[in-house]
Amino acid sequence: MAVARLDNRAARKLFLQRHALLEPPSGAANGDALAELITRLGFVQLDSINTVARAHDMILYSRRPRYRPSALKSLYERDQRLFEHWTHDAAVVPMAFYPHWHLRFQRDAAVLRQRYRNWHRDGYEAKFQHVLDHIRDHGPVSSSDVGRDEKKGTGGWWDWHPSKTALEYLWRSGALAVVGRRGFQKQYDLTERVIDQQLLPGEQSPDPQESIDWLCDNALDRLGFATSGELAAFWATATPAECAAWCKRAQADGRIEAVDIELADGRCRRVFARPEALDTVADLPDPPGRMRVLSPFDPALRDRKRAEGLFGFHYRIEVFTPAPKRRYGYYVFPLMEKARLIGRIDMKAQRQTGVLQVTAVWPEPAVRWSSARQSRLEAELDRVARFAGLDRVAFAQGWLREPQ
Numbered sequence: 563m564a565v566a567r568l569d570n571r572a573a574r575k576l577f578l579q580r581h582a583l584l585e586p587p588s589g590a591a592n593g594d595a596l597a598e599l600i601t602r603l604g605f606v607q608l609d610s611i612n613t614v615a616r617a618h619d620m621i622l623y624s625r626r627p628r629y630r631p632s633a634l635k636s637l638y639e640r641d642q643r644l645f646e647h648w649t650h651d652a653a654v655v656p657m658a659f660y661p662h663w664h665l666r667f668q669r670d671a672a673v674l675r676q677r678y679r680n681w682h683r684d685g686y687e688a689k690f691q692h693v694l695d696h697i698r699d700h701g702p703v704s705s706s707d708v709g710r711d712e713k714k715g716t717g718g719w720w721d722w723h724p725s726k727t728a729l730e731y732l733w734r735s736g737a738l739a740v741v742g743r744r745g746f747q748k749q750y751d752l753t754e755r756v757i758d759q760q761l762l763p764g765e766q767s768p769d770p771q772e773s774i775d776w777l778c779d780n781a782l783d784r785l786g787f788a789t790s791g792e793l794a795a796f797w798a799t800a801t802p803a804e805c806a807a808w809c810k811r812a813q814a815d816g817r818i819e820a821v822d823i824e825l826a827d828g829r830c831r832r833v834f835a836r837p838e839a840l841d842t843v844a845d846l847p848d849p850p851g852r853m854r855v856l857s858p859f860d861p862a863l864r865d866r867k868r869a870e871g872l873f874g875f876h877y878r879i880e881v882f883t884p885a886p887k888r889r890y891g892y893y894v895f896p897l898m899e900k901a902r903l904i905g906r907i908d909m910k911a912q913r914q915t916g917v918l919q920v921t922a923v924w925p926e927p928a929v930r931w932s933s934a935r936q937s938r939l940e941a942e943l944d945r946v947a948r949f950a951g952l953d954r955v956a957f958a959q960g961w962l963r964e965p966q
Contacts, residue, residue: 591629620857639742667736686727826874875903916953
């Protein structure tokens with residue numbers, strides 16, 4: 563049987579459509595509209611780095627420029643329409659998905675108990691009941707509110723005191739829920755005081771196989787096309803073997819089919835897609851010409867290998883790379899124009915002076931930096947500056963760099 567093929571242009575359009583980057587950046591960005599956007603994406607990764615704005619805020623802003631951080635805070639902390647847990651990293655997730663995190667809680671509980679013993683030393687398990695009792699009696703706490711009498715080491719994630727480790731373990735395994743953040747520090751409460759009773763484990767809870775099926779189904783819906791390994795990586799809960807088994811069953815049932823997608827370099831890669839998704843590719847609109855600044859943690863870029871294959875854009879974040887060894891900079895933002903990643907920009911908010919300071923822009927090798935493209939960049943940076951609460955944009959001398 564012949565295998566369907568998507569050329570690179572069509573594959574990019576389908577991928578961007580599933581990541582809410584194919585339509586013009588516009589529309590409401592609070593309440594129901596924001597909840598629908600996050601549901602469409604599946605989750606939004608949280609990150610504390612704030613060189614211009616935090617990653618989760620940049621992710622949402624790049625799709626809905628009317629977005630403001632207070633809208634996410636309201637949706638999460640006041641309305642409790644989101645919960646915080648892990649996918650591949652910490653993220654906010656639609657509350658409706660919570661029953662399928664029961665499987666994640668079980669698996670994290672099994673894996674993290676020994677891992678935390680190795681990383682954070684013994685003693686944290688003895689703190690479980692003390693931490694739970696303290697929260698029950700005193701309400702939500704942060705890691706700084708517990709274990710004050712415990713000896714601390716030199717600091718850092720590897721030197722957590724036992725009560726902090728207990729908090730994280732109880733959260734990751736489902737006994738606690740994060741109800742919000744203060745200064746980006748998590749606030750923990752008892753799960754039964756936060757999560758609706760109907761969503762908690764019970765007779766109506768999905769069994770593990772039902773959740774694995776849901777995870778695979780919903781990952782494919784959000785990616786457009788994927789290998790079984792990419793389905794597993796999306797939520798990072800089901801194993802690659804479990805996702806491969808799901809793909810085999812779904813293909814046999816006719817719910818998905820094998821597809822060859824053309825990569826940026828002309829090679830083809832075998833993936834899976836829904837037949838109905840392939841039927842609609844020809845009707846997808848062209849992406850807008852407006853330039854966008856993307857977060858390094860944008861869902862479209864999270865899988866670096868996938869993005870490189872599809873867009874020909876090699877990207878690695880260098881926050882943990884020693885400064886002399888960095889190729890670009892500490893926290894460099896990718897630039898998207900239409901269906902292309904055309905370059906990257908190193909910039910930082912100078913909040914005391916109200917300036918968005920641009921240190922450097924590196925166009926991709928095949929990109930000519932025309933005056934029209936420069937105008938589009940300046941227009942976008944003006945918008946980003948306003949979003950970040952800044953007054954103006956300033957370019958450093960020699961900011962336009964040679965492609966690397």
